[in-house]
Amino acid sequence: MLMLKVCHACDSILGEIELDDLTGEVPDSIMDIVGNVAYALCPDCMRQLDVEPDRVLH
Numbered sequence: 604m605l606m607l608k609v610c611h612a613c614d615s616i617l618g619e620i621e622l623d624d625l626t627g628e629v630p631d632s633i634m635d636i637v638g639n640v641a642y643a644l645c646p647d648c649m650r651q652l653d654v655e656p657d658r659v660l661h
C-alpha cells in the first residue's frame with residue numbers, strides 16, 4: 604500500500620512510503636496514519652522538538 608508521508612507540524616510532503624501491512628511493525632514509531640496519509644515529522648521540525656521540548660504542536 605502506497606502512502607503519502609506528510610509532516611505533522613509544517614504539512615510539507617516528505618515523500619511516499621510503501622506499507623504492505625498496516626497491522627505490522629510501523630517503521631517510524633512517531634508516525635500517525637490517517638487514511639492513506641502517514642503523518643510524521645520532517646527533520647527540521649524534529650530538530651525544533653529536540654531544541655524546544657516544551658513546544659506545542661498543532
Ligand SMILES: [Zn+2]
Pocket residue numbers: 610611612613614615644645646647648
Ligand atoms: Zn515539518
